[in-house]
Amino acid sequence: MDPFVAQVNLVFQIIVFCLFIVSLVVAKRKKLFLHGNTIFVALVLNTVSIFIVMVPSLLSLTQLVVEKPFNVVSMTILVHTGIGVVAEILAVWLVASWGLRSSLKPCARRKKMMWVSTAFWLAALLLGILLYLLLYII
Numbered sequence: 001m002d003p004f005v006a007q008v009n010l011v012f013q014i015i016v017f018c019l020f021i022v023s024l025v026v027a028k029r030k031k032l033f034l035h036g037n038t039i040f041v042a043l044v045l046n047t048v049s050i051f052i053v054m055v056p057s058l059l060s061l062t063q064l065v066v067e068k069p070f071n072v073v074s075m076t077i078l079v080h081t082g083i084g085v086v087a088e089i090l091a092v093w094l095v096a097s098w099g100l101r102s103s104l105k106p107c108a109r110r111k112k113m114m115w116v117s118t119a120f121w122l123a124a125l126l127l128g129i130l131l132y133l134l135l136y137i138i
Contacts, residue, residue, distance in 0.1 A: 001053075001056070001057045001060055003136045005053060006053075006057070006132055006135070006136060007132070007136070009049060009053040009054070010128065010129065010132050012045075012049055013046070013049060013125060013128060014125070016042050016045045016046050016049070017042075017121070017122070017125050019038060019041065019042045019045070020038075020039065020042045020118075020121065022038060023035050023038035023039045023042065024118075026038060036095070036098050039091075039094075039095060040095050043091050043092065043095050046088070046091075047088065047092075050084070050088065054084070058077070058081060061073075061077055064077075065077055065078065072134065073131070073134050073135065076127060076130055076131050076134060077131060079127060080124060080127035080128055080130075080131055083120055083123050083124045083127060084120075084124040084127075084128075086120050087117060087120035087121040087123075087124045090113065090116065090117035090120060091117050091121065094110060094113060094114060094117055097110070098110075
């Protein structure tokens with residue numbers, strides 16, 4: 001992948017995560033509808049980035065992973081991909097289940113799952129930063 005595209009995507013992912021943090025602040029202020037909409041926007045932006053940049057990047061690195069599966073870069077790619085997939089699936093499920101409700105009360109029951117999703121999303125972001133460093137800086 002072009003290093004410039006990777007760098008732009010990394011900055012974009014950090015901005016998306018900042019939007020996610022803003023959404024948490026909004027939720028703390030009990031503006032739950034705005035929280036849900038902000039999370040939805042962050043999820044859509046993240047999903048677009050996954051399909052436009054990350055999937056093609058993963059496909060271009062497949063040969064490295066197959067030839068050297070225990071290489072630090074290969075292992076980081078695999079763990080980042082796995083955690084990222086889990087984060088995306090959880091986020092899609094949470095947003096979809098929120099979006100299909102007229103009441104926000106059922107969301108309160110999913111609060112623990114939201115924190116799990118947040119942990120996976122943050123881990124994927126940190127691994128993405130590590131992967132960027134391994135591929136383009138170190």
